[in-house]
Amino acid sequence: MSEYLIRKAKPSDIPFLADVVIASEKAMSDRLSFTTLFNKPEEEVKQLIIQMFEEEVDGCELSLSSFIVTEFEGQPISGSGAWIEGFNGNMPSGILKSNLISYTFGKESIEYLKTKSHIVKDVMIDREPMTLQLEYFHIKNEHLGKGLDDLLMKRIEENALAEYPELKKVQCQIFKNSVFSIKILLRHGFRIVGSYKSDNDDIFDYLPFNVKLLMEKEF
Amino acid sequence: MDRALITEKLTTIFRSVFNDQAIVLRDDLTANDVANWDSLSHMLMIGEAEKEFSVKFKLKELGKLEDVKSLIDLLEQKIQSK
Numbered sequence: 001m002s003e004y005l006i007r008k009a010k011p012s013d014i015p016f017l018a019d020v021v022i023a024s025e026k027a028m029s030d031r032l033s034f035t036t037l038f039n040k041p042e043e044e045v046k047q048l049i050i051q052m053f054e055e056e057v058d059g060c061e062l063s064l065s066s067f068i069v070t071e072f073e074g075q076p077i078s079g080s081g082a083w084i085e086g087f088n089g090n091m092p093s094g095i096l097k098s099n100l101i102s103y104t105f106g107k108e109s110i111e112y113l114k115t116k117s118h119i120v121k122d123v124m125i126d127r128e129p130m131t132l133q134l135e136y137f138h139i140k141n142e143h144l145g146k147g148l149d150d151l152l153m154k155r156i157e158e159n160a161l162a163e164y165p166e167l168k169k170v171q172c173q174i175f176k177n178s179v180f181s182i183k184i185l186l187r188h189g190f191r192i193v194g195s196y197k198s199d200n201d202d203i204f205d206y207l208p209f210n211v212k213l214l215m216e217k218e219f
Numbered sequence: 220m221d222r223a224l225i226t227e228k229l230t231t232i233f234r235s236v237f238n239d240q241a242i243v244l245r246d247d248l249t250a251n252d253v254a255n256w257d258s259l260s261h262m263l264m265i266g267e268a269e270k271e272f273s274v275k276f277k278l279k280e281l282g283k284l285e286d287v288k289s290l291i292d293l294l295e296q297k298i299q300s301k
Contacts, residue, residue: 055278091282098261099278100278102262102276107266117259121259124257
């Protein structure tokens with residue numbers, strides 16, 4: 001275990017973090033919303049995610065400052081994103097992310113999204129202000145089952161509480177088909193507090209699943 | 220284009236994107252005041268505004284938009300500088 005180095009993400013991690021975002025977004029499926037909803041190939045999406053990270057907008061799931069990275073033998077092997085929603089007067093993270101996407105993806109992609117947005121509306125969940133939001137938690141397969149998730153979860157919570165000691169809870173939005181991630185969250189004391197379902201069958205062409213869960217843990 | 224016309228065109232965009240014909244734009248209106256103003260519809264609203272007014276927002280400009288007044292101010296400024 002001691003060979004793992006957990007640290008804040010730095011600019012040189014950005015290409016790895018783009019892979020983390022893509023792997024996490026797919027959530028045990030081959031559906032990547034950045035490609036399906038914006039009509040872009042995955043390789044281009046990766047470059048656009050890199051560009052969004054490079055903008056260094058704080059306070060959302062595409063902020064470099066939201067991430068911690070684990071190194072093993074000098075290589076990044078896990079990336080985890082978490083931020084306190086609306087902290088330090090930040091805008092809602094959804095708006096920050098939307099601004100990044102609007103700016104980076106371009107007009108044609110937003111026009112395409114316009115024709116598809118009704119399909120995914122029902123699984124959009126508002127984020128609660130001043131709660132810790134956990135998004136993107138990815139560990140390379142060969143390092144799973146070694147207790148790294150415990151270390152990461154502890155570090156994420158410690159970092160957040162150091163920044164904002166009055167923090168009351170941590171929340172995570174997760175597709176219901178992410179069974180392994182849900183198991184990990186349950187083991188860490190999270191419980192399911194909400195379930196958001198779309199009855200539009202087309203959703204399976206755009207997102208990993210038609211049910212999204214809201215899970216949370218109180219401190 | 221004067222401020223009144225910008226507001227009128229923006230009202231049409233808001234009513235369509237946020238699917239609420241009763242929306243009346245006021246300076247201090249924010250995402251918290253409009254039921255359907257979420258991350259998806261925000262993207263669509265920005266896209267529609269850029270198209271309608273033939274402008275392109277910079278990321279820094281988007282990051283400073285706190286309410287409808289700041290959006291109208293920005294549009295007015297960008298239209299004038301074209």
